[in-house]
Amino acid sequence: MNVHLLKSPELSEDTYRDVVLMLRQYPGPIRFIESELGIMDAEPKDQYWEDEKKFDSKENVEFIQACLSSDEALPYSFPMTDKRLTWQDLFRQCENYRRERCVSPDDHVILLTDIGNDKNWFGSMDDSLKNYFIHTENWGHYFQNQVDVRFPIAYEVIVWLLRGCIYSSRHEMQEHLHQTSIGCFMDYCENKKEIILKMRTADLCPKCLDHINLKDLQSNFVNQILDTMDGIRNNLIFRERVRIMRKPSRIQVEGFMKHIFLTDFGNLCVRLNPKERALYLLFLNHPEGISIPELYDHHQELLTIYQRLSGRESQENIRRAIASLVNPLESDISINLSRIKRKFKEAVGEELLPFYDITGEHGERKFIKLDRELVTYKD
Ligand SMILES: [Zn+2]
Numbered sequence: 001m002n003v004h005l006l007k008s009p010e011l012s013e014d015t016y017r018d019v020v021l022m023l024r025q026y027p028g029p030i031r032f033i034e035s036e037l038g039i040m041d042a043e044p045k046d047q048y049w050e051d052e053k054k055f056d057s058k059e060n061v062e063f064i065q066a067c068l069s070s071d072e073a074l075p076y077s078f079p080m081t082d083k084r085l086t087w088q089d090l091f092r093q094c095e096n097y098r099r100e101r102c103v104s105p106d107d108h109v110i111l112l113t114d115i116g117n118d119k120n121w122f123g124s125m126d127d128s129l130k131n132y133f134i135h136t137e138n139w140g141h142y143f144q145n146q147v148d149v150r151f152p153i154a155y156e157v158i159v160w161l162l163r164g165c166i167y168s169s170r171h172e173m174q175e176h177l178h179q180t181s182i183g184c185f186m187d188y189c190e191n192k193k194e195i196i197l198k199m200r201t202a203d204l205c206p207k208c209l210d211h212i213n214l215k216d217l218q219s220n221f222v223n224q225i226l227d228t229m230d231g232i233r234n235n236l237i238f239r240e241r242v243r244i245m246r247k248p249s250r251i252q253v254e255g256f257m258k259h260i261f262l263t264d265f266g267n268l269c270v271r272l273n274p275k276e277r278a279l280y281l282l283f284l285n286h287p288e289g290i291s292i293p294e295l296y297d298h299h300q301e302l303l304t305i306y307q308r309l310s311g312r313e314s315q316e317n318i319r320r321a322i323a324s325l326v327n328p329l330e331s332d333i334s335i336n337l338s339r340i341k342r343k344f345k346e347a348v349g350e351e352l353l354p355f356y357d358i359t360g361e362h363g364e365r366k367f368i369k370l371d372r373e374l375v376t377y378k379d
Contacts, residue, residue, distance in 0.1 A: 006036070020032055025228075026231060028223060028224025037111065040115075042086075090124075109131050110131075114136050122195065162212075236266075238264050246351060248352050248374065249264035258277060258281060263376075265347070277309055278306035296327075344356040355370045
């Protein structure tokens with residue numbers, strides 16, 4: 001099954017790539033295809049939000065008890081105005097893309113966009129059950145930046161895909177939505193803050209499970225969906241426990257390209273580029289630490305790692321990159337260290353950062369504090 005993940009022009013490249021990588025982590029018959037929408041063929045219109053209550057509800061209906069207290073959410077000041085598109089406008093982008101690229105009618109097309117929609121849903125699908133949109137912005141409002149935005153976006157992709165495959169019409173889908181949140185993927189989440197409950201349980205209630213069984217879907221398709229939901233739930237639960245336990249996740253260094261995965265964080269991949277990753281792997285190999293001037297002594301080791309990770313880069317470029325990195329008179333090392341820090345902070349949060357960061361007193365050795373018993377290597 002082909003699923004085209006369509007990047008809207010305004011969506012950040014980093015967020016988009018992260019979501020794609022995350023969805024591809026779980027094996028199965030769903031193939032996620034990267035694609036980009038050249039231009040958005042619609043003009044967003046101003047939408048006025050009187051207060052937070054309206055902003056948090058779908059179609060401005062009655063407020064349902066939130067499962068997150070509102071002071072946990074990022075404060076927006078109300079009233080405010082933002083730009084929205086209609087559902088028709090959003091689905092038209094999927095149709096335009098289908099026409100331009102001659103996409104097979106069996107394929108699913110999912111538009112990922114920062115632009116909100118007039119009915120204020122996280123996402124939706126059209127009557128063909130093959131075109132979708134997912135709103136990629138405002139997640140900080142619901143999770144207070146405690147959750148990596150990749151997770152809710154990937155979660156919505158998976159949930160809509162499942163809905164698209166088990167119902168025969170939009171109408172049927174809407175009839176099956178649970179009006180009261182019970183932590184099932186079919187929860188309506190009238191109050192959008194309730195989505196955290198849905199993601200935390202990442203469950204299918206018995207009624208919905210029966211419905212899926214009736215549809216006679218391929219079991220490996222259902223497994224891929226469930227594995228993805230489990231990954232997202234594990235990450236969320238781990239994050240919540242972290243605040244109390246302060247226990248770091250295991251790390252797995254995987255494959256020829258030595259990508260770094262946070263095992264207990266729903267197997268989240270830390271998005272380091274080859275140079276940052278080479279540097280990180282060097283420090284992982286040296287629990288005793290390395291001072292900046294000592295880096296030169298590890299020149300050869302770093303070069304060997306980077307050669308492997310840098311793909312088609314020329315030997316000359318590789319040598320130059322490493323020479324600049326180990327030169328204490330250049331700022332390259334501190335730039336790379338601070339990028340690594342930022343990326344780990346995004347992945348594990350402030351509390352756990354000290355375990356993963358490459359850090360040390362000024363002029364002293366720098367090292368990664370993480371217990372190496374928590375580090376495994378897999379080819
Ligand atoms: Zn259900």
